Amino acid sequence: MSTTTAAVPPSARARARTTGRKGNGRNGPREGFLPRTAAMLVMGVFTVYFLTPIWWLLVASTKSRGDLTTTNALWFSDIQLGENIAAVASYGGGVLPRWLLNSVLYAGVGALVATVLAGMCGYALAKYVFPGRELVFNVVLGGVLVPATALALPLFLLFSQVSATNTFWSVFLPSIVSPFGVYLARIFAASAVPEELLEAARLDGSGEVRTFFTVSVRLMFPALVTVFLFQFVAIWNNFFLPLIMLRDESLFPVTLGLYTWNTQVNQVPELRLYVLTGALLSIVPLIIVFLLLQRFWRTGLGSGALK
Amino acid sequence: MRITTRAVSVALLAPLALAACSSSDPGDGGEGGSTDAGACQPADGPVELDFTSWIPGIEGVVDVWNEENPDIQVSVQTGPNGNGGTYQNFFNQLEAGNAPDLGQIEYDALPNFRVQDGLENIGVCEDVAAAQDQFVDWTWAQASLGEEGALYGVPQDTGPMAMFYRSDLFEENGIEVPTTWDEFATAAEQVRETGGYITNFSQADINQFAGFVWQANGSWFTNDGEAWTVDLDSAESTEVAAYWDDLIERDLVSTYPGWTTEWDNAYNSGEVWTWNSAVWGANSIATGAPDTAGNWSVAPSPQWSEGEQSAGNWGGSTIAVLKGSEHLYEASQFALWLNTSEEALTMLNEEANLYPATTAGLELPVLSEGVEFYGDQAIYDVFAEASGQVSADFVWGPTMTQVYNDVSDGFAGAISGSGTLPDALTAAESSTVSALEAQAIPVAE
Numbered sequence: 001m002s003t004t005t006a007a008v009p010p011s012a013r014a015r016a017r018t019t020g021r022k023g024n025g026r027n028g029p030r031e032g033f034l035p036r037t038a039a040m041l042v043m044g045v046f047t048v049y050f051l052t053p054i055w056w057l058l059v060a061s062t063k064s065r066g067d068l069t070t071t072n073a074l075w076f077s078d079i080q081l082g083e084n085i086a087a088v089a090s091y092g093g094g095v096l097p098r099w100l101l102n103s104v105l106y107a108g109v110g111a112l113v114a115t116v117l118a119g120m121c122g123y124a125l126a127k128y129v130f131p132g133r134e135l136v137f138n139v140v141l142g143g144v145l146v147p148a149t150a151l152a153l154p155l156f157l158l159f160s161q162v163s164a165t166n167t168f169w170s171v172f173l174p175s176i177v178s179p180f181g182v183y184l185a186r187i188f189a190a191s192a193v194p195e196e197l198l199e200a201a202r203l204d205g206s207g208e209v210r211t212f213f214t215v216s217v218r219l220m221f222p223a224l225v226t227v228f229l230f231q232f233v234a235i236w237n238n239f240f241l242p243l244i245m246l247r248d249e250s251l252f253p254v255t256l257g258l259y260t261w262n263t264q265v266n267q268v269p270e271l272r273l274y275v276l277t278g279a280l281l282s283i284v285p286l287i288i289v290f291l292l293l294q295r296f297w298r299t300g301l302g303s304g305a306l307k
Numbered sequence: 308m309r310i311t312t313r314a315v316s317v318a319l320l321a322p323l324a325l326a327a328c329s330s331s332d333p334g335d336g337g338e339g340g341s342t343d344a345g346a347c348q349p350a351d352g353p354v355e356l357d358f359t360s361w362i363p364g365i366e367g368v369v370d371v372w373n374e375e376n377p378d379i380q381v382s383v384q385t386g387p388n389g390n391g392g393t394y395q396n397f398f399n400q401l402e403a404g405n406a407p408d409l410g411q412i413e414y415d416a417l418p419n420f421r422v423q424d425g426l427e428n429i430g431v432c433e434d435v436a437a438a439q440d441q442f443v444d445w446t447w448a449q450a451s452l453g454e455e456g457a458l459y460g461v462p463q464d465t466g467p468m469a470m471f472y473r474s475d476l477f478e479e480n481g482i483e484v485p486t487t488w489d490e491f492a493t494a495a496e497q498v499r500e501t502g503g504y505i506t507n508f509s510q511a512d513i514n515q516f517a518g519f520v521w522q523a524n525g526s527w528f529t530n531d532g533e534a535w536t537v538d539l540d541s542a543e544s545t546e547v548a549a550y551w552d553d554l555i556e557r558d559l560v561s562t563y564p565g566w567t568t569e570w571d572n573a574y575n576s577g578e579v580w581t582w583n584s585a586v587w588g589a590n591s592i593a594t595g596a597p598d599t600a601g602n603w604s605v606a607p608s609p610q611w612s613e614g615e616q617s618a619g620n621w622g623g624s625t626i627a628v629l630k631g632s633e634h635l636y637e638a639s640q641f642a643l644w645l646n647t648s649e650e651a652l653t654m655l656n657e658e659a660n661l662y663p664a665t666t667a668g669l670e671l672p673v674l675s676e677g678v679e680f681y682g683d684q685a686i687y688d689v690f691a692e693a694s695g696q697v698s699a700d701f702v703w704g705p706t707m708t709q710v711y712n713d714v715s716d717g718f719a720g721a722i723s724g725s726g727t728l729p730d731a732l733t734a735a736e737s738s739t740v741s742a743l744e745a746q747a748i749p750v751a752e
Contacts, residue, residue: 065594065597066597066598068568069568069571069572069575069595069596069597070572070575070597070598073568153399156399156403157399157402157403160400160403160404160405161403163405165403165405166384243386243387243392243396244392244395244396244399247359247384247386247396247407248384249384249385249386256387259387259391259392260361260385260386260387260391263361263387263388263391264361264363264388265566266566266587266590266591267362267363267587267590267659267660268363268659269590269591269593269594269595270594271363272594
């Protein structure tokens with residue numbers, strides 16, 4: 001429908017209705033008024049749906065404790081974001097900055113190591129033929145199907161055996177495994193890294209490891225960024241594993257720390273505001289990572305679609 | 308096809324491996340623990356204890372102990388509250404054999420830990436047994452779980468209930484402050500005529516409802532040492548439910564979900580006039596309804612019959628020694644100090660508003676002062692009296708999380724118009740019996 005109407009100039013009536021938005025659709029393929037409006041409407045609704053909670057969070061964290069319940073939840077009253085941030089950062093001996101740092105360590109370093117491991121594993125599965133290759137790959141695929149939550153308790157019992165619960169490693173080590181990353185890296189490497197290029201590298205005397213890090217990694221870059229982003233978000237939001245593993249407050253990631261505060265709101269009412277402000281601070285690193293890496297990510301998704 | 312069958316077998320293997328781990332672990336922990344822990348003997352050298360709690364500011368209190376007791380060093384770890392994850396963590400740790408020596412456990416969760424054999428009986432320690440008369444009677448009953456000579460946790464704090472009310476609104480409108488539940492219902496009609504609600508019935512705060520049943524001398528469970536009797540729909544319980552059902556039916560009470568912004572706002576705007584709540588609620592109102600400062604007072608809970616003096620309880624916890632601890636003596640010494648010494652009780656009250664479980668604690672200097680938010684009324688006097696009026700006969704069951712969920716679901720249904728509160732209790736009664744049977748916990752016919 002839309003393709004046939006696209007070539008037809010808008011009727012006088014349609015133009016009269018759209019006079020407020022003159023000059024729309026001058027470039028690119030032109031859609032009919034209705035489909036365009038419908039699409040905009042759907043997107044608009046979803047944008048509002050996704051952004052409202054963030055907006056609410058932003059507004060709520062600028063308020064004082066009294067204003068929080070008494071004033072309009074979606075608009076500012078007296079803005080005191082600075083004071084709130086200062087108060088939340090110093091509460092409990094300044095433990096929140098520590099939690100944020102922990103999260104950055106768990107998620108940043110964890111995702112980086114996970115990406116390297118998944119990239120190497122996926123590349124090996126795609127480019128080398130060896131007995132049991134399909135078996136290994138299928139086991140990894142099985143790993144994709146097992147939710148991380150289901151593994152938390154067995155992991156706790158395993159770490160208990162070696163007395164390693166309540167340590168940095170008890171959260172870090174399980175985080176550097178990404179079966180989905182292996183899957184993605186294999187699929188991507190199979191199509192993005194030409195066999196001929198590897199042959200050429202071998203002829204020039206480059207070792208396999210060197211070839212991987214100098215040639216293949218560059219070709220696989222979009223997929224690796226995708227793996228990194230997925231894993232970063234997964235570790236950042238992974239709440240259940242730290243909940244089960246960690247007892248020492250100074251090891252908590254920010255998600256668990258804020259949750260802990262939130263369960264104490266009845267006893268220490270000012271925590272309600274601190275949880276909100278802390279939540280706002282805790283999404284900032286995620287937003288930064290996304291903004292920095294989305295360029296690569298788009299390329300990754302696009303090239304995957306074409307091949 | 309091949310992929311899916313393999314994946315499934317991997318997924319199936321995981322729980323098997325888990326089962327294998329879990330069946331081997333408690334054996335080690337249990338044997339090692341029980342031989343050492345049967346007696347309550349001091350250790351030869353210095354001792355280190357692990358303690359898990361979720362009381363904000365507990366670290367400072369523990370520091371005081373550590374300074375005074377170089378030979379019994381306690382390291383404290385804080386986490387989310389009990390039902391928020393700490394209980395589950397305790398169970399996981401008991402399974403893995405690395406549970407902390409001491410843990411905070413609320414009264415309503417103690418039977419669950421007892422049934423799963425997760426607690427040491429500190430009643431065998433002489434000092435603990437000797438401390439019984441320092442505690443408010445009913446707290447000891449809650450922590451001994453009805454077993455003679457036993458104690459499964461040192462009572463820490465309590466939540467005796469009274470009625471917070473807007474003294475200014477009652478006065479302005481010439482409505483008398485109710486002293487019985489009958490008067491409360493009459494007052495509810497008068498309040499409704501002014502456009503407000505006398506109180507809010509929160510469908511999710513089943514603990515509050517349990518407090519009402521407690522006040523009416525009902526009990527939800529009994530345990531004769533061999534089997535459990537479930538009594539969610541006992542005569543008292545049903546009577547209390549029918550009372551509230553009537554008020555809800557006639558639109559005389561509001562039904563906002565508790566602890567939400569709407570709920571705060573209902574109190575802050577003066578729409579809702581009273582709250583029958585525990586002592587720690589004093590703080591919740593002050594935070595949730597800042598605009599009403601100075602207009603609140605506290606009176607004893609309305610009674611079921613005139614002249615009666617009975618109070619319910621909502622919340623409170625114990626410090627328990629978890630199974631497998633090798634330092635029963637030292638752990639119980641610390642738990643006693645934490646919950647009986649004036650020093651510790653004052654700090655716990657100042658840091659986290661804990662309301663003590665000892666009779667001496669109820670008379671702490673900090674608890675005899677007037678509170679500004681309540682028009683300088685010495686509100687804690689009312690609660691101290693209420694604490695002495697709480698029945699010692701209320702018993703919690705071993706599956707309270709399930710009970711709360713089921714009753715709450717039923718209440719939510721009743722509030723939105725399907726069924727009644729008593730119906731919800733009857734339904735929860737049968738689901739609780741099946742839940743107990745599913746866990747192979749004996750239920751009396």
